Amino acid sequence: MNHAEEDFIRVTDGEIGLVAPKDFRSSKEFTFESGQTIPEFSLRYEAYGDLNSKRDNAILVAHALTGDHHCAGVHSLHDRKPGWWNSMIGPGKPIDTNRFFVICANCIGGCQGSTGPMSIDPNTGKPYNLTFPFVAIRDMVRSQKILLDTLEISELYAVIGGSMGGMQVMQWAIEYPDFVKRIIPMATTWRQNAQAIAFDEVGRQAIMQDPKWLQGNYAEGEGPDVGLAIARMMAHITYLSDRGMERKFGRRRPTGKGNRYSFDIQFEVESYLRYQGESFINRFDANTYLYFTRALGYFDLAHSYGSLDKAFQNLKCKALSVGFTSDWLFPPEQNREIVLAMLRQGVRASYTQLDLDLGHDSFLVESDELFNLVRDFLAS
Amino acid sequence: MNHAEEDFIRVTDGEIGLVAPKDFRSSKEFTFESGQTIPEFSLRYEAYGDLNSKRDNAILVAHALTGDHHCAGVHSLHDRKPGWWNSMIGPGKPIDTNRFFVICANCIGGCQGSTGPMSIDPNTGKPYNLTFPFVAIRDMVRSQKILLDTLEISELYAVIGGSMGGMQVMQWAIEYPDFVKRIIPMATTWRQNAQAIAFDEVGRQAIMQDPKWLQGNYAEGEGPDVGLAIARMMAHITYLSDRGMERKFGRRRPTGKGNRYSFDIQFEVESYLRYQGESFINRFDANTYLYFTRALGYFDLAHSYGSLDKAFQNLKCKALSVGFTSDWLFPPEQNREIVLAMLRQGVRASYTQLDLDLGHDSFLVESDELFNLVRDFLAS
Numbered sequence: 001m002n003h004a005e006e007d008f009i010r011v012t013d014g015e016i017g018l019v020a021p022k023d024f025r026s027s028k029e030f031t032f033e034s035g036q037t038i039p040e041f042s043l044r045y046e047a048y049g050d051l052n053s054k055r056d057n058a059i060l061v062a063h064a065l066t067g068d069h070h071c072a073g074v075h076s077l078h079d080r081k082p083g084w085w086n087s088m089i090g091p092g093k094p095i096d097t098n099r100f101f102v103i104c105a106n107c108i109g110g111c112q113g114s115t116g117p118m119s120i121d122p123n124t125g126k127p128y129n130l131t132f133p134f135v136a137i138r139d140m141v142r143s144q145k146i147l148l149d150t151l152e153i154s155e156l157y158a159v160i161g162g163s164m165g166g167m168q169v170m171q172w173a174i175e176y177p178d179f180v181k182r183i184i185p186m187a188t189t190w191r192q193n194a195q196a197i198a199f200d201e202v203g204r205q206a207i208m209q210d211p212k213w214l215q216g217n218y219a220e221g222e223g224p225d226v227g228l229a230i231a232r233m234m235a236h237i238t239y240l241s242d243r244g245m246e247r248k249f250g251r252r253r254p255t256g257k258g259n260r261y262s263f264d265i266q267f268e269v270e271s272y273l274r275y276q277g278e279s280f281i282n283r284f285d286a287n288t289y290l291y292f293t294r295a296l297g298y299f300d301l302a303h304s305y306g307s308l309d310k311a312f313q314n315l316k317c318k319a320l321s322v323g324f325t326s327d328w329l330f331p332p333e334q335n336r337e338i339v340l341a342m343l344r345q346g347v348r349a350s351y352t353q354l355d356l357d358l359g360h361d362s363f364l365v366e367s368d369e370l371f372n373l374v375r376d377f378l379a380s
Numbered sequence: 381m382n383h384a385e386e387d388f389i390r391v392t393d394g395e396i397g398l399v400a401p402k403d404f405r406s407s408k409e410f411t412f413e414s415g416q417t418i419p420e421f422s423l424r425y426e427a428y429g430d431l432n433s434k435r436d437n438a439i440l441v442a443h444a445l446t447g448d449h450h451c452a453g454v455h456s457l458h459d460r461k462p463g464w465w466n467s468m469i470g471p472g473k474p475i476d477t478n479r480f481f482v483i484c485a486n487c488i489g490g491c492q493g494s495t496g497p498m499s500i501d502p503n504t505g506k507p508y509n510l511t512f513p514f515v516a517i518r519d520m521v522r523s524q525k526i527l528l529d530t531l532e533i534s535e536l537y538a539v540i541g542g543s544m545g546g547m548q549v550m551q552w553a554i555e556y557p558d559f560v561k562r563i564i565p566m567a568t569t570w571r572q573n574a575q576a577i578a579f580d581e582v583g584r585q586a587i588m589q590d591p592k593w594l595q596g597n598y599a600e601g602e603g604p605d606v607g608l609a610i611a612r613m614m615a616h617i618t619y620l621s622d623r624g625m626e627r628k629f630g631r632r633r634p635t636g637k638g639n640r641y642s643f644d645i646q647f648e649v650e651s652y653l654r655y656q657g658e659s660f661i662n663r664f665d666a667n668t669y670l671y672f673t674r675a676l677g678y679f680d681l682a683h684s685y686g687s688l689d690k691a692f693q694n695l696k697c698k699a700l701s702v703g704f705t706s707d708w709l710f711p712p713e714q715n716r717e718i719v720l721a722m723l724r725q726g727v728r729a730s731y732t733q734l735d736l737d738l739g740h741d742s743f744l745v746e747s748d749e750l751f752n753l754v755r756d757f758l759a760s
Contacts (some may be wrong), residue, residue: 008745034640036639036641062470065509074648078506134641192631193622193625193626193630193631194622194625194628194629194630194631194647194649195617195620195621195622195625197626197647197649197650198617198631198649198650198653199614199617201613201647201649201650201653201654202610202613202614202617204643205609205613205653205657206586206610207562207612208643209606209609209610210606211606226589226590226591229584229589230582230585230589233581233582233585234579234582234614237575237578237579240575241575242573242575242708242711245573245574245575245578246573246575248574249574250573250574251573251574251577251680251683260414260678261414261416261514263510263584263670263674266674266677266678267574267581267677269574269581270577270578270581271576271580273578273581273582273585274581274585277585287602294643294646297647300631305633309715315460326709328622331622346662365414
């Protein structure tokens with residue numbers, strides 16, 4: 001560590017500061033829910049705080065569709081973008097790294113360092129692309145369990161996540177009832193409704209009908225950027241809310257854009273969306289987008305276990321479910337239904353609905369209400 | 381008319397039956413709100429019922445973004461697809477062609493027979509494409525007025541339309557207060573909010589970033605079909621509602637689609653959306669889609685007239701505004717605001733909100749509640 005880095009850490013006292021991702025490699029064959037296998041896999045992950053001697057103070061954070069393992073701290077002086085949940089995780093923060101060992105892994109099938117469609121298939125020496133097995137939420141959970149077992153973690157103090165992360169949270173509690181003590185699923189659903197399935201299908205079609213997609217066999221850096229950006233722009237609208245967008249953008253025009261009659265950017269919200277699309281293609285892989293949206297669509301706890309109640313019948317954890325009034329992608333009602341089913345099964349579960357105006361993305365927002373909820377639940 | 385056609389008309393007694401579109405040509409220069417001009421223009425329109433001797437029983441129907449002049453009757457034995465508002469318009473129907481002369485024109489800038497980007501520019505002998513002037517809602521109205529003047533219509537008994545049609549309806553009343561006696565704007569807005577602008581921008585980007593768009597200079601039949609279909613699929617979701625889609629599709633799987641693990645169609649809603657996209661590219665022009673969505677975005681009665689109240693201060697018509705509870709594209713509140721502003725200006729206006737579950741498209745649905753509303757208002 002050089003002087004500049006030391007200085008940086010000093011000024012960010014109270015923050016996690018510099019972190020380095022780690023790579024976990026499993027040389028054992030992994031069988032997906034679909035029955036398909038891969039001979040080995042790796043997961044890129046980050047961990048903050050220290051594991052105690054009983055190895056029972058671990059909190060697993062599960063990321064959303066386009067999230068990754070980098071959920072807190074910064075990677076370097078030159079890449080000071082904090083992790084996506086940096087406001088939630090850190091010393092003295094709601095997920096307190098002075099007390100907990102916090103771990104987050106890029107999901108299997110992902111594109112941020114874990115094994116996924118971009119990875120080389122050892123059997124062919126070529127990228128998997130669409131020969132990669134279909135990924136289910138359960139596969140994300142089961143592969144992470146192998147990582148935790150290797151770290152000799154004895155139990156999970158809590159699992160927490162929003163959206164696709166919330167699906168993993170529930171799946172963790174179902175799959176490993178003795179291992180998981182507390183869960184906090186947020187802004188999630190036990191199964192997508194038709195509208196959410198429909199939006200994901202449009203995103204996939206935008207990618208798959210892009211002539212550069214090539215049935216998934218594009219070279220790195222030559223992918224279906226147009227389709228992926230369109231998918232992202234559209235999806236991004238579904239992550240916000242009418243009210244929040246109106247407050248943030250309204251009908252404001254960008255300064256210096258004088259020509260009222262043009263197909264160029266005319267409203268600030270257009271500029272914002274284009275930026276979202278353009279920055280996304282630099283950090284995300286189109287095939288992973290296809291796989292993960294399919295994982296979202298296939299996820300259906302009622303179908304997998306006979307009913308939502310049956311899905312939860314063996315749970316041993318406590319649960320806090322958080323829905324957001326302005327979330328129209330995975331509406332609050334769907335989050336409430338999770339808790340109602342758990343309560344019918346005798347699970348100690350509670351539901352809280354927060355009226356933040358950022359829509360589905362509200363779980364990512366800096367909110368004292370949300371922070372206090374999480375802090376209090378983890379203290380219980 | 382041959383025997384088969386006569387038979388067809390007989391069996392469809394109570395319906396308008398066969399209709400033929402007409403073409404109106406204006407050889408005078410037309411100046412758009414933008415200041416741009418075209419040397420001549422034509423409007424394709426349909427009319428049903430008879431104009432009375434006072435020429436004061438005309439009802440103008442204004443179509444939505446992807447609608448056209450064909451709003452009632454059928455075109456031929458071989459094309460029996462009824463007009464888009466055939467349930468509303470006809471002998472004895474809410475817009476009663478036994479009593480009214482009903483007329484609907486494809487908007488200027490359109491692609492269904494009226495002058496638009498696909499039309500040949502007389503000055504160059506080539507299609508206008510993107511040299512076509514920017515189209516405002518006011519241009520649609522003013523060009524239709526020229527048609528009505530030619531038909532020597534003395535006043536409009538009513539103007540009625542939903543969505544973009546509803547914008548035209550309000551613009552009619554503002555622009556020609558002495559000419560317009562009654563208006564029924566439905567499922568519309570006096571200005572789009574950021575979310576609606578955002579969805580339209582994604583649609584335009586899908587088209588404009590399609591490599592076949594060629595800055596709008598694609599040849600007929602070789603246009604940006606992929607982008608246009610994506611735009612349509614996405615927009616179609618915004619025309620429906622979560623509740624309506626859940627009722628209509630839910631998570632149902634198409635029969636015979638056995639492979640659970642596939643990027644092909646896995647849910648009925650996906651099949652429906654793809655069909656919507658594919659059928660749209662056969663009937664709609666991508667450049668018109670760009671122009672009309674810009675017309676929607678630019679429309680802002682408060683900005684154009686200083687305030688919404690000022691926009692309505694010279695109105696002489698009666699007004700009935702209809703909003704739909706499940707419409708989240710142009711939410712009921714925006715329809716209610718229209719009436720509140722009119723009432724403040726002394727306009728005899730009323731607002732009704734209907735709880736149909738088809739979302740924005742509810743105005744197109746066969747609903748006795750809606751039919752009775754329109755019938756009663758037109759009788760007043």
